[in-house]
Amino acid sequence: MGIRVVIVDDHKIMREGLKSLLTREMDIQVVGEADNGRAATQCVRDLDPDVVLMDLTMPEMNGIDATRRIAADYPSVRVLALSMHSDRRFIEEALSAGAQGFLLKDCAFDELVNAIHEVVADRFYLSPRITGVVVKDYLGRRGRPESASSIRLTPREREVLQLIAEGKNTKEVAFSLDVSVKTVESQRMQIMRKLKTNSIADLTKFAIREGLTTLD
Structure with missing residues (x-):
């Protein structure tokens, strides 16, 4: 085979x-x-x-x-x-x-x-x-202390962030992930708290910088 x-x-x-x-x-x-x-x-x-x-x-x-x-x-x-x-x-x-x-x-x-x-x-x-x-x-x-990102998103938060950055609204994200709208809203708020922003534009910039999505 x-x-x-x-x-x-x-x-x-x-x-x-x-x-x-x-x-x-x-x-x-x-x-x-x-x-x-x-x-x-x-x-x-x-x-x-x-x-x-x-x-x-x-x-x-x-x-x-x-x-x-x-x-x-x-x-x-x-x-x-x-x-x-x-x-x-x-x-x-x-x-x-x-x-x-x-x-x-x-x-x-x-x-x-x-x-x-x-x-x-x-x-x-x-x-x-x-x-x-x-x-x-x-x-x-070498010879420098290891630098670690201070922002750690869970795998599910990364999924939510990618879909938001791709332009999907809360209902569309919930449908894609097969979860409730309330769950998505909670995860979005958690992401915003971690990134210290209330701006979708800032979320999108972070997603692009982290390689979760592109400008295409």
Whole structure:
């Protein structure tokens, strides 16, 4: 049996391109696709893949929060982050969430195939450019006290914040998360207290800065 792969990306052309290339590999089988993080967790539950190729910036639920949920609920599934973002924050967040590897979208196809085999073998894989970013950051931090963000949002608060930043109103957020309007209002107030703001614009800026959503 081949390596079972799920492709997660909000751009259909990206999913179709990856699927077309991967199906040429004798030992890789694309068993599913998803266009956001919430759909990705559903795919993992229903299809039991070996590897998830995970985009990071997507609507509804971003790839970092989806990775965190998959790593917690389905620890045998390997998540390989595939992103256009090479800055330290995205790399650190993805790996902390449980990704087994990190590739840039402009990588060669042979590197992607190699990375899939590496994570299936329970080894980590970072593309050379990503390794350079990680090492440079480590050297820059060495000798300095570790700086930790003073703002800690729960996974559910991150989901609520992303949906608010994407322009959804309270009822729409409640519908997306299958919770009550009262619950969403309570979580929104908690987020605002933590961020010390009453401004939706400030919430949106924070969400973009943290990689929960983009300006697209």
